[in-house]
Amino acid sequence: MAVPAPRPRLGPAYRRHASRLVILAGALGLTLGGCSFDLGSWGSDDKPKTSAPVADKPADTITSQDISSAKDQAARGQDLARAGKTDEALAAFDQALTSDPYNIQALYGRGVIYQGRGQHQQAVEDFTAASGLSPQKAEPLIGRATxxxxxxxAREAAADLDEAVQASPNNVAAWSARGQAYERLGDKAKAAASYNRALALRPRDESARSGLARVGG
Known part of the structure:
Protein backbone atom coordinates (compact mmCIF):
# COMPACT_ATOMS: atom_id res chain seq x y z
CA MET A 1 0.00 0.00 0.00
CA ALA A 2 1.20 3.45 -0.85
CA VAL A 3 2.52 5.57 1.99
CA PRO A 4 0.04 8.40 2.81
CA ALA A 5 0.98 11.68 1.19
CA PRO A 6 2.38 14.37 3.51
CA ARG A 7 0.06 17.04 4.73
CA PRO A 8 -0.12 19.67 2.00
CA ARG A 9 0.22 23.40 2.45
CA LEU A 10 -3.08 25.20 2.44
CA GLY A 11 -3.33 26.94 -0.90
CA PRO A 12 -5.59 29.81 -1.95
CA ALA A 13 -8.43 27.53 -3.05
CA TYR A 14 -8.49 25.76 0.29
CA ARG A 15 -8.36 29.00 2.26
CA ARG A 16 -11.17 30.42 0.14
CA HIS A 17 -13.49 27.63 1.25
CA ALA A 18 -12.23 27.20 4.81
CA SER A 19 -15.16 28.94 6.42
CA ARG A 20 -17.65 26.88 4.42
CA LEU A 21 -15.84 23.68 5.37
CA VAL A 22 -15.98 24.53 9.05
CA ILE A 23 -19.75 25.06 8.78
CA LEU A 24 -20.18 21.79 6.90
CA ALA A 25 -17.97 19.93 9.33
CA GLY A 26 -20.11 21.08 12.22
CA ALA A 27 -23.25 19.98 10.42
CA LEU A 28 -21.79 16.57 9.70
CA GLY A 29 -20.45 15.95 13.19
CA LEU A 30 -16.88 16.09 11.89
CA THR A 31 -14.16 18.21 13.43
CA LEU A 32 -11.65 19.20 10.82
CA GLY A 33 -8.24 18.10 12.06
CA GLY A 34 -9.81 16.52 15.14
CA CYS A 35 -11.71 13.66 13.55
CA SER A 36 -14.85 13.37 15.63
CA PHE A 37 -17.01 10.65 14.13
CA ASP A 38 -18.94 7.54 14.97
CA LEU A 39 -20.01 4.82 12.57
CA GLY A 40 -22.11 3.06 15.13
CA SER A 41 -22.73 -0.57 14.20
CA TRP A 42 -20.93 -0.50 10.87
CA GLY A 43 -18.75 -3.49 10.37
CA SER A 44 -16.75 -5.23 7.69
CA ASP A 45 -18.87 -8.38 7.51
CA ASP A 46 -20.66 -7.12 4.39
CA LYS A 47 -19.85 -9.06 1.26
CA PRO A 48 -17.80 -6.95 -1.15
CA LYS A 49 -20.09 -5.24 -3.67
CA THR A 50 -17.30 -3.79 -5.77
CA SER A 51 -13.77 -4.65 -6.78
CA ALA A 52 -11.09 -4.24 -4.12
CA PRO A 53 -11.20 -0.52 -3.24
CA VAL A 54 -7.76 -0.13 -1.69
CA ALA A 55 -5.29 -2.92 -2.30
CA ASP A 56 -4.67 -5.48 -5.01
CA LYS A 57 -5.81 -8.25 -2.70
CA PRO A 58 -8.46 -10.59 -4.16
CA ALA A 59 -11.48 -11.16 -1.94
CA ASP A 60 -10.92 -14.90 -1.89
CA THR A 61 -7.50 -14.44 -0.27
CA ILE A 62 -8.87 -12.55 2.74
CA THR A 63 -9.03 -14.88 5.72
CA SER A 64 -11.19 -14.70 8.82
CA GLN A 65 -8.04 -13.76 10.71
CA ASP A 66 -7.49 -10.84 8.30
CA ILE A 67 -11.04 -9.64 8.88
CA SER A 68 -10.70 -9.90 12.66
CA SER A 69 -7.36 -8.08 12.63
CA ALA A 70 -8.81 -5.32 10.44
CA LYS A 71 -11.75 -4.84 12.82
CA ASP A 72 -9.39 -4.48 15.76
CA GLN A 73 -7.17 -1.98 13.91
CA ALA A 74 -10.17 0.01 12.68
CA ALA A 75 -11.58 0.25 16.21
CA ARG A 76 -8.15 1.30 17.47
CA GLY A 77 -7.96 3.91 14.73
CA GLN A 78 -11.31 5.37 15.76
CA ASP A 79 -10.23 5.61 19.39
CA LEU A 80 -6.97 7.30 18.39
CA ALA A 81 -8.77 9.71 16.08
CA ARG A 82 -11.21 10.72 18.80
CA ALA A 83 -8.21 11.38 21.05
CA GLY A 84 -6.75 13.69 18.40
CA LYS A 85 -3.87 11.33 17.55
CA THR A 86 -4.48 11.48 13.82
CA ASP A 87 -1.06 10.27 12.67
CA GLU A 88 -1.41 7.12 14.75
CA ALA A 89 -5.05 6.74 13.71
CA LEU A 90 -4.07 6.97 10.05
CA ALA A 91 -1.46 4.26 10.54
CA ALA A 92 -4.05 2.03 12.22
CA PHE A 93 -6.54 2.53 9.39
CA ASP A 94 -3.83 1.78 6.84
CA GLN A 95 -2.97 -1.42 8.69
CA ALA A 96 -6.63 -2.41 8.80
CA LEU A 97 -6.97 -1.92 5.05
CA THR A 98 -3.81 -3.90 4.38
CA SER A 99 -5.47 -6.85 6.13
CA ASP A 100 -8.94 -6.27 4.70
CA PRO A 101 -9.40 -3.71 1.90
CA TYR A 102 -13.17 -3.97 2.40
CA ASN A 103 -13.26 -2.70 5.99
CA ILE A 104 -15.79 0.12 5.80
CA GLN A 105 -14.92 1.68 9.14
CA ALA A 106 -11.27 2.03 8.15
CA LEU A 107 -12.13 3.49 4.75
CA TYR A 108 -14.53 6.03 6.24
CA GLY A 109 -12.23 6.89 9.15
CA ARG A 110 -9.24 7.42 6.89
CA GLY A 111 -11.39 9.56 4.60
CA VAL A 112 -12.34 11.78 7.54
CA ILE A 113 -8.67 12.24 8.45
CA TYR A 114 -7.71 13.05 4.87
CA GLN A 115 -10.57 15.54 4.74
CA GLY A 116 -9.48 17.22 7.94
CA ARG A 117 -6.01 17.64 6.47
CA GLY A 118 -7.29 19.17 3.25
CA GLN A 119 -6.36 16.08 1.21
CA HIS A 120 -9.75 16.08 -0.45
CA GLN A 121 -9.05 13.94 -3.50
CA GLN A 122 -7.79 11.14 -1.28
CA ALA A 123 -10.82 11.61 0.96
CA VAL A 124 -13.11 11.33 -2.06
CA GLU A 125 -11.48 8.03 -3.03
CA ASP A 126 -11.97 6.52 0.43
CA PHE A 127 -15.55 7.77 0.78
CA THR A 128 -16.30 6.41 -2.69
CA ALA A 129 -15.00 2.98 -1.70
CA ALA A 130 -16.95 3.04 1.58
CA SER A 131 -20.12 4.08 -0.23
CA GLY A 132 -19.72 1.34 -2.82
CA LEU A 133 -19.47 -1.26 -0.06
CA SER A 134 -22.47 0.12 1.85
CA PRO A 135 -24.69 2.00 -0.61
CA GLN A 136 -27.56 2.47 1.84
CA LYS A 137 -25.46 4.55 4.24
CA ALA A 138 -25.68 8.34 4.03
CA GLU A 139 -22.45 9.14 5.89
CA PRO A 140 -19.94 8.33 3.12
CA LEU A 141 -22.03 10.29 0.64
CA ILE A 142 -22.13 13.30 2.96
CA GLY A 143 -18.40 13.02 3.56
CA ARG A 144 -17.66 12.83 -0.15
CA ALA A 145 -19.97 15.76 -0.84
CA THR A 146 -18.08 17.87 1.70
CA ALA A 154 -20.80 21.59 -6.27
CA ARG A 155 -22.77 19.65 -8.88
CA GLU A 156 -21.21 16.36 -7.81
CA ALA A 157 -21.81 17.29 -4.16
CA ALA A 158 -25.48 18.01 -4.84
CA ALA A 159 -25.89 14.64 -6.57
CA ASP A 160 -24.39 12.85 -3.57
CA LEU A 161 -26.60 14.74 -1.17
CA ASP A 162 -29.72 14.03 -3.22
CA GLU A 163 -28.87 10.36 -2.78
CA ALA A 164 -28.04 10.80 0.90
CA VAL A 165 -31.41 12.33 1.80
CA GLN A 166 -33.16 9.52 -0.05
CA ALA A 167 -31.16 6.95 1.92
CA SER A 168 -31.69 8.79 5.22
CA PRO A 169 -34.64 11.23 5.02
CA ASN A 170 -34.27 12.32 8.66
CA ASN A 171 -30.55 13.06 8.46
CA VAL A 172 -30.18 16.71 9.44
CA ALA A 173 -26.56 16.89 8.29
CA ALA A 174 -27.50 15.66 4.82
CA TRP A 175 -30.25 18.26 4.40
CA SER A 176 -28.11 21.10 5.72
CA ALA A 177 -25.19 20.15 3.46
CA ARG A 178 -27.58 19.77 0.53
CA GLY A 179 -28.72 23.33 1.15
CA GLN A 180 -25.14 24.53 0.93
CA ALA A 181 -24.51 22.59 -2.28
CA TYR A 182 -27.54 24.05 -4.02
CA GLU A 183 -26.76 27.48 -2.63
CA ARG A 184 -23.34 27.18 -4.26
CA LEU A 185 -25.06 26.23 -7.53
CA GLY A 186 -27.33 29.27 -7.33
CA ASP A 187 -30.52 27.22 -6.95
CA LYS A 188 -32.10 29.17 -4.10
CA ALA A 189 -35.37 27.24 -4.20
CA LYS A 190 -33.73 23.86 -3.60
CA ALA A 191 -31.33 25.38 -1.09
CA ALA A 192 -34.20 26.93 0.89
CA ALA A 193 -36.20 23.69 0.79
CA SER A 194 -33.20 21.79 2.13
CA TYR A 195 -32.50 24.27 4.91
CA ASN A 196 -36.20 24.28 5.87
CA ARG A 197 -36.19 20.49 6.07
CA ALA A 198 -33.10 20.56 8.27
CA LEU A 199 -34.76 23.10 10.58
CA ALA A 200 -37.95 21.06 10.72
CA LEU A 201 -35.87 18.14 11.98
CA ARG A 202 -33.66 20.25 14.27
CA PRO A 203 -35.08 23.73 14.93
CA ARG A 204 -31.90 25.00 16.59
CA ASP A 205 -29.60 24.10 13.69
CA GLU A 206 -27.71 27.37 13.32
CA SER A 207 -25.99 26.34 10.07
CA ALA A 208 -29.34 25.72 8.39
CA ARG A 209 -30.83 28.87 9.89
CA SER A 210 -27.96 30.99 8.57
CA GLY A 211 -28.19 29.35 5.18
CA LEU A 212 -31.92 29.98 4.99
CA ALA A 213 -31.33 33.65 5.76
CA ARG A 214 -28.76 33.86 2.96
CA VAL A 215 -31.06 32.43 0.32
CA GLY A 216 -34.10 34.35 1.53
CA GLY A 217 -36.23 31.28 2.26
Missing part, protein backbone atom coordinates in the same frame (compact mmCIF):
# COMPACT_ATOMS: atom_id res chain seq x y z
CA UNK A 147 -14.81 17.19 -0.09
CA UNK A 148 -16.43 17.79 -3.47
CA UNK A 149 -17.47 21.23 -2.27
CA UNK A 150 -13.89 21.91 -1.18
CA UNK A 151 -12.79 20.92 -4.68
CA UNK A 152 -15.31 23.31 -6.30
CA UNK A 153 -17.43 20.40 -7.51
Missing amino acids: SYLALDK
Whole structure:
Protein backbone atom coordinates (compact mmCIF):
# COMPACT_ATOMS: atom_id res chain seq x y z
CA MET A 1 0.00 0.00 0.00
CA ALA A 2 1.20 3.45 -0.85
CA VAL A 3 2.52 5.57 1.99
CA PRO A 4 0.04 8.40 2.81
CA ALA A 5 0.98 11.68 1.19
CA PRO A 6 2.38 14.37 3.51
CA ARG A 7 0.06 17.04 4.73
CA PRO A 8 -0.12 19.67 2.00
CA ARG A 9 0.22 23.40 2.45
CA LEU A 10 -3.08 25.20 2.44
CA GLY A 11 -3.33 26.94 -0.90
CA PRO A 12 -5.59 29.81 -1.95
CA ALA A 13 -8.43 27.53 -3.05
CA TYR A 14 -8.49 25.76 0.29
CA ARG A 15 -8.36 29.00 2.26
CA ARG A 16 -11.17 30.42 0.14
CA HIS A 17 -13.49 27.63 1.25
CA ALA A 18 -12.23 27.20 4.81
CA SER A 19 -15.16 28.94 6.42
CA ARG A 20 -17.65 26.88 4.42
CA LEU A 21 -15.84 23.68 5.37
CA VAL A 22 -15.98 24.53 9.05
CA ILE A 23 -19.75 25.06 8.78
CA LEU A 24 -20.18 21.79 6.90
CA ALA A 25 -17.97 19.93 9.33
CA GLY A 26 -20.11 21.08 12.22
CA ALA A 27 -23.25 19.98 10.42
CA LEU A 28 -21.79 16.57 9.70
CA GLY A 29 -20.45 15.95 13.19
CA LEU A 30 -16.88 16.09 11.89
CA THR A 31 -14.16 18.21 13.43
CA LEU A 32 -11.65 19.20 10.82
CA GLY A 33 -8.24 18.10 12.06
CA GLY A 34 -9.81 16.52 15.14
CA CYS A 35 -11.71 13.66 13.55
CA SER A 36 -14.85 13.37 15.63
CA PHE A 37 -17.01 10.65 14.13
CA ASP A 38 -18.94 7.54 14.97
CA LEU A 39 -20.01 4.82 12.57
CA GLY A 40 -22.11 3.06 15.13
CA SER A 41 -22.73 -0.57 14.20
CA TRP A 42 -20.93 -0.50 10.87
CA GLY A 43 -18.75 -3.49 10.37
CA SER A 44 -16.75 -5.23 7.69
CA ASP A 45 -18.87 -8.38 7.51
CA ASP A 46 -20.66 -7.12 4.39
CA LYS A 47 -19.85 -9.06 1.26
CA PRO A 48 -17.80 -6.95 -1.15
CA LYS A 49 -20.09 -5.24 -3.67
CA THR A 50 -17.30 -3.79 -5.77
CA SER A 51 -13.77 -4.65 -6.78
CA ALA A 52 -11.09 -4.24 -4.12
CA PRO A 53 -11.20 -0.52 -3.24
CA VAL A 54 -7.76 -0.13 -1.69
CA ALA A 55 -5.29 -2.92 -2.30
CA ASP A 56 -4.67 -5.48 -5.01
CA LYS A 57 -5.81 -8.25 -2.70
CA PRO A 58 -8.46 -10.59 -4.16
CA ALA A 59 -11.48 -11.16 -1.94
CA ASP A 60 -10.92 -14.90 -1.89
CA THR A 61 -7.50 -14.44 -0.27
CA ILE A 62 -8.87 -12.55 2.74
CA THR A 63 -9.03 -14.88 5.72
CA SER A 64 -11.19 -14.70 8.82
CA GLN A 65 -8.04 -13.76 10.71
CA ASP A 66 -7.49 -10.84 8.30
CA ILE A 67 -11.04 -9.64 8.88
CA SER A 68 -10.70 -9.90 12.66
CA SER A 69 -7.36 -8.08 12.63
CA ALA A 70 -8.81 -5.32 10.44
CA LYS A 71 -11.75 -4.84 12.82
CA ASP A 72 -9.39 -4.48 15.76
CA GLN A 73 -7.17 -1.98 13.91
CA ALA A 74 -10.17 0.01 12.68
CA ALA A 75 -11.58 0.25 16.21
CA ARG A 76 -8.15 1.30 17.47
CA GLY A 77 -7.96 3.91 14.73
CA GLN A 78 -11.31 5.37 15.76
CA ASP A 79 -10.23 5.61 19.39
CA LEU A 80 -6.97 7.30 18.39
CA ALA A 81 -8.77 9.71 16.08
CA ARG A 82 -11.21 10.72 18.80
CA ALA A 83 -8.21 11.38 21.05
CA GLY A 84 -6.75 13.69 18.40
CA LYS A 85 -3.87 11.33 17.55
CA THR A 86 -4.48 11.48 13.82
CA ASP A 87 -1.06 10.27 12.67
CA GLU A 88 -1.41 7.12 14.75
CA ALA A 89 -5.05 6.74 13.71
CA LEU A 90 -4.07 6.97 10.05
CA ALA A 91 -1.46 4.26 10.54
CA ALA A 92 -4.05 2.03 12.22
CA PHE A 93 -6.54 2.53 9.39
CA ASP A 94 -3.83 1.78 6.84
CA GLN A 95 -2.97 -1.42 8.69
CA ALA A 96 -6.63 -2.41 8.80
CA LEU A 97 -6.97 -1.92 5.05
CA THR A 98 -3.81 -3.90 4.38
CA SER A 99 -5.47 -6.85 6.13
CA ASP A 100 -8.94 -6.27 4.70
CA PRO A 101 -9.40 -3.71 1.90
CA TYR A 102 -13.17 -3.97 2.40
CA ASN A 103 -13.26 -2.70 5.99
CA ILE A 104 -15.79 0.12 5.80
CA GLN A 105 -14.92 1.68 9.14
CA ALA A 106 -11.27 2.03 8.15
CA LEU A 107 -12.13 3.49 4.75
CA TYR A 108 -14.53 6.03 6.24
CA GLY A 109 -12.23 6.89 9.15
CA ARG A 110 -9.24 7.42 6.89
CA GLY A 111 -11.39 9.56 4.60
CA VAL A 112 -12.34 11.78 7.54
CA ILE A 113 -8.67 12.24 8.45
CA TYR A 114 -7.71 13.05 4.87
CA GLN A 115 -10.57 15.54 4.74
CA GLY A 116 -9.48 17.22 7.94
CA ARG A 117 -6.01 17.64 6.47
CA GLY A 118 -7.29 19.17 3.25
CA GLN A 119 -6.36 16.08 1.21
CA HIS A 120 -9.75 16.08 -0.45
CA GLN A 121 -9.05 13.94 -3.50
CA GLN A 122 -7.79 11.14 -1.28
CA ALA A 123 -10.82 11.61 0.96
CA VAL A 124 -13.11 11.33 -2.06
CA GLU A 125 -11.48 8.03 -3.03
CA ASP A 126 -11.97 6.52 0.43
CA PHE A 127 -15.55 7.77 0.78
CA THR A 128 -16.30 6.41 -2.69
CA ALA A 129 -15.00 2.98 -1.70
CA ALA A 130 -16.95 3.04 1.58
CA SER A 131 -20.12 4.08 -0.23
CA GLY A 132 -19.72 1.34 -2.82
CA LEU A 133 -19.47 -1.26 -0.06
CA SER A 134 -22.47 0.12 1.85
CA PRO A 135 -24.69 2.00 -0.61
CA GLN A 136 -27.56 2.47 1.84
CA LYS A 137 -25.46 4.55 4.24
CA ALA A 138 -25.68 8.34 4.03
CA GLU A 139 -22.45 9.14 5.89
CA PRO A 140 -19.94 8.33 3.12
CA LEU A 141 -22.03 10.29 0.64
CA ILE A 142 -22.13 13.30 2.96
CA GLY A 143 -18.40 13.02 3.56
CA ARG A 144 -17.66 12.83 -0.15
CA ALA A 145 -19.97 15.76 -0.84
CA THR A 146 -18.08 17.87 1.70
CA SER A 147 -14.81 17.19 -0.09
CA TYR A 148 -16.43 17.79 -3.47
CA LEU A 149 -17.47 21.23 -2.27
CA ALA A 150 -13.89 21.91 -1.18
CA LEU A 151 -12.79 20.92 -4.68
CA ASP A 152 -15.31 23.31 -6.30
CA LYS A 153 -17.43 20.40 -7.51
CA ALA A 154 -20.80 21.59 -6.27
CA ARG A 155 -22.77 19.65 -8.88
CA GLU A 156 -21.21 16.36 -7.81
CA ALA A 157 -21.81 17.29 -4.16
CA ALA A 158 -25.48 18.01 -4.84
CA ALA A 159 -25.89 14.64 -6.57
CA ASP A 160 -24.39 12.85 -3.57
CA LEU A 161 -26.60 14.74 -1.17
CA ASP A 162 -29.72 14.03 -3.22
CA GLU A 163 -28.87 10.36 -2.78
CA ALA A 164 -28.04 10.80 0.90
CA VAL A 165 -31.41 12.33 1.80
CA GLN A 166 -33.16 9.52 -0.05
CA ALA A 167 -31.16 6.95 1.92
CA SER A 168 -31.69 8.79 5.22
CA PRO A 169 -34.64 11.23 5.02
CA ASN A 170 -34.27 12.32 8.66
CA ASN A 171 -30.55 13.06 8.46
CA VAL A 172 -30.18 16.71 9.44
CA ALA A 173 -26.56 16.89 8.29
CA ALA A 174 -27.50 15.66 4.82
CA TRP A 175 -30.25 18.26 4.40
CA SER A 176 -28.11 21.10 5.72
CA ALA A 177 -25.19 20.15 3.46
CA ARG A 178 -27.58 19.77 0.53
CA GLY A 179 -28.72 23.33 1.15
CA GLN A 180 -25.14 24.53 0.93
CA ALA A 181 -24.51 22.59 -2.28
CA TYR A 182 -27.54 24.05 -4.02
CA GLU A 183 -26.76 27.48 -2.63
CA ARG A 184 -23.34 27.18 -4.26
CA LEU A 185 -25.06 26.23 -7.53
CA GLY A 186 -27.33 29.27 -7.33
CA ASP A 187 -30.52 27.22 -6.95
CA LYS A 188 -32.10 29.17 -4.10
CA ALA A 189 -35.37 27.24 -4.20
CA LYS A 190 -33.73 23.86 -3.60
CA ALA A 191 -31.33 25.38 -1.09
CA ALA A 192 -34.20 26.93 0.89
CA ALA A 193 -36.20 23.69 0.79
CA SER A 194 -33.20 21.79 2.13
CA TYR A 195 -32.50 24.27 4.91
CA ASN A 196 -36.20 24.28 5.87
CA ARG A 197 -36.19 20.49 6.07
CA ALA A 198 -33.10 20.56 8.27
CA LEU A 199 -34.76 23.10 10.58
CA ALA A 200 -37.95 21.06 10.72
CA LEU A 201 -35.87 18.14 11.98
CA ARG A 202 -33.66 20.25 14.27
CA PRO A 203 -35.08 23.73 14.93
CA ARG A 204 -31.90 25.00 16.59
CA ASP A 205 -29.60 24.10 13.69
CA GLU A 206 -27.71 27.37 13.32
CA SER A 207 -25.99 26.34 10.07
CA ALA A 208 -29.34 25.72 8.39
CA ARG A 209 -30.83 28.87 9.89
CA SER A 210 -27.96 30.99 8.57
CA GLY A 211 -28.19 29.35 5.18
CA LEU A 212 -31.92 29.98 4.99
CA ALA A 213 -31.33 33.65 5.76
CA ARG A 214 -28.76 33.86 2.96
CA VAL A 215 -31.06 32.43 0.32
CA GLY A 216 -34.10 34.35 1.53
CA GLY A 217 -36.23 31.28 2.26
